[in-house]
Amino acid sequence: MLVSEINIKLTILGQWGVGKTSMVNTFVGKDFPSMYIPTIGSNIARKEYRLKDNHIRLNIWDIGGQRSFNPLNPVFFSNLDSALLLFDLNNPKESLQEIIDTYLKNLSKHSPECIMYLVGNKSDLLKPEDSEILLNIIRKYQIQGFPIVFVSAKTQDNITELFTLVIFDFLKKLEESGNKTQFQGISKDFLNSVGKSEEDLNDLIINIDEIDSNTLHKKITPKIIKKNIKLTEKEYIPLKEIKDLKQIRAFDIDKNKIKENIFSAFKNNLVAISELILELKKTPINSLIDNIDKTLDDLSNLNKDFELKLDSILELEKSDKNN
Amino acid sequence: MKNVPKTLHNLADQYEKTMSKMNLVKSNNKAIQNLMEQVSNLEGEMKFVKQEMTSLRGDLLSSQERIEQTIRTQEEIIMDMINKFNEELLQHKSSMKEDIEILKTQQDVLKISYTINEKKFMDKVNSSISRIINKQVEGKENEILMKIWMSEFKEIIRDFEKLKKFRPKEFSVRLNEISDIIDIFKQKILS
Numbered sequence: 001m002l003v004s005e006i007n008i009k010l011t012i013l014g015q016w017g018v019g020k021t022s023m024v025n026t027f028v029g030k031d032f033p034s035m036y037i038p039t040i041g042s043n044i045a046r047k048e049y050r051l052k053d054n055h056i057r058l059n060i061w062d063i064g065g066q067r068s069f070n071p072l073n074p075v076f077f078s079n080l081d082s083a084l085l086l087f088d089l090n091n092p093k094e095s096l097q098e099i100i101d102t103y104l105k106n107l108s109k110h111s112p113e114c115i116m117y118l119v120g121n122k123s124d125l126l127k128p129e130d131s132e133i134l135l136n137i138i139r140k141y142q143i144q145g146f147p148i149v150f151v152s153a154k155t156q157d158n159i160t161e162l163f164t165l166v167i168f169d170f171l172k173k174l175e176e177s178g179n180k181t182q183f184q185g186i187s188k189d190f191l192n193s194v195g196k197s198e199e200d201l202n203d204l205i206i207n208i209d210e211i212d213s214n215t216l217h218k219k220i221t222p223k224i225i226k227k228n229i230k231l232t233e234k235e236y237i238p239l240k241e242i243k244d245l246k247q248i249r250a251f252d253i254d255k256n257k258i259k260e261n262i263f264s265a266f267k268n269n270l271v272a273i274s275e276l277i278l279e280l281k282k283t284p285i286n287s288l289i290d291n292i293d294k295t296l297d298d299l300s301n302l303n304k305d306f307e308l309k310l311d312s313i314l315e316l317e318k319s320d321k322n323n
Numbered sequence: 324m325k326n327v328p329k330t331l332h333n334l335a336d337q338y339e340k341t342m343s344k345m346n347l348v349k350s351n352n353k354a355i356q357n358l359m360e361q362v363s364n365l366e367g368e369m370k371f372v373k374q375e376m377t378s379l380r381g382d383l384l385s386s387q388e389r390i391e392q393t394i395r396t397q398e399e400i401i402m403d404m405i406n407k408f409n410e411e412l413l414q415h416k417s418s419m420k421e422d423i424e425i426l427k428t429q430q431d432v433l434k435i436s437y438t439i440n441e442k443k444f445m446d447k448v449n450s451s452i453s454r455i456i457n458k459q460v461e462g463k464e465n466e467i468l469m470k471i472w473m474s475e476f477k478e479i480i481r482d483f484e485k486l487k488k489f490r491p492k493e494f495s496v497r498l499n500e501i502s503d504i505i506d507i508f509k510q511k512i513l514s
Contacts, residue, residue, distance in 0.1 A: 263465040266512075292486050
């Protein structure tokens with residue numbers, strides 16, 4: 001039997017420093033970053049799942065949140081299947097406001113059909129006494145209609161589960177709207193393959209209108225069972241926004257690490273381009289023209305992203321020379 | 324008597340006739356004698372001529388022999404000269420061959436030495452170019468790769484816009500070409 005390939009384009013959006021890259025890194029098996037390194041443009045990571053009759057590829061677009069040197073590129077919002085809107089549980093006001101002002105508008109414009117999730121990160125830093133305040137802030141912003149999930153990239157709490165939920169929901173949608181015979185039972189097959197149940201996933205979602213602070217705190221208290229992470233090892237230092245890469249020296253950030261990250265993202269994006277072309281090769285003739293347009297859009301926007309990356313490297317070089 | 328005179332007359336006539344004949348004979352004899360003399364003279368002359376001719380023939384023969392001898396001698400001299408020339412030519416040739424062999428060997432040595440020196444020189448040039456380039460690109464390899472890729476990628480996007488106009492077969496070929504370019508670059512960057 002022919003194996004179907006299912007590509008899911010998921011983008012992770014949110015204010016700078018909310019932990020988008022950390023979340024993706026821990027999900028794909030990389031270490032939690034030891035320091036804050038801003039993401040330049042986008043970085044595409046992928047995770048693959050091989051089921052009996054289907055091959056699922058989750059393409060995760062991690063988008064840099066520093067607006068001063070990361071202009072919004074339409075490719076971050078177009079042709080999306082799912083989006084994670086990340087906010088910081090320790091700085092909910094600003095990060096939720098950014099979601100409303102910037103990301104929700106663009107998502108409803110470019111990908112109104114995509115499945116969105118509101119994700120609060122850094123649950124490991126949330127103090128019990130702050131839970132009530134947090135709930136009130138979230139309620140005040142009235143971001144409704146999306147599942148809300150709290151995670152900790154640092155302790156990896158709910159990270160795998162969140163991505164499992166994303167894929168499960170997408171597959172459910174596929175079962176309902178797509179070729180029913182071909183994809184029937186695929187969501188259950190997927191859950192079985194990752195050893196999760198639908199109840200596990202439902203348990204992730206927080207009903208913000210009904211939950212109280214005690215229950216919330218119990219629900220999100222980190223289990224600290226993964227990777228022997230010691231939470232008391234380092235004191236929490238608030239992050240500072242970097243507005244100009246040329247001034248990076250003032251921020252105690254390893255510039256070479258930024259360059260390494262840019263190049264690593266460059267490589268990942270190159271692989272993504274290769275896969276876009278591969279996908280186009282497999283496109284049936286009746287949808288070829290549409291797919292060429294779609295691929296061309298993605299390629300043009302990725303080109304802008306490459307330009308941004310190269311410019312950023314040159315900016316960093318300039319900062320070397322200036323100093 | 325009358326008859327006698329007649330007979331006498333006849334006799335006299337006959338006598339006269341005979342005498343005339345005798346005179347004729349006598350004159351004939353003289354003529355014969357003259358002729359005989361002449362013949363004898365002629366024979367003498369002929370003998371002389373014969374002698375002369377024999378002598379001439381002898382002279383001719385000896386002269387011919389001399390000429391032939393001279394020709395043979397000249398031939399021998401010329402043959403000797405030719406042989407000598409050939410010998411000298413052969414000697415010259417063999418000595419030339421040796422010289423050519425020596426020259427060829429020297430040429431080969433020169434060629435090898437030139438090749439070695441050229442290689443050494445090119446190696447030196449290449450290594451110094453590499454050194455200069457490495458010095459120039461040190462720490463910027465990724466940046467340079469990114470720049471190269473971006474110019475390549477711009478070409479790909481330009482080509483992509485034309486894809487819709489292609490027929491399925493051309494489309495497939497062009498898409499494969501694009502895919503190959505990306506793969507080559509991917510290998511370069513990922514290696």
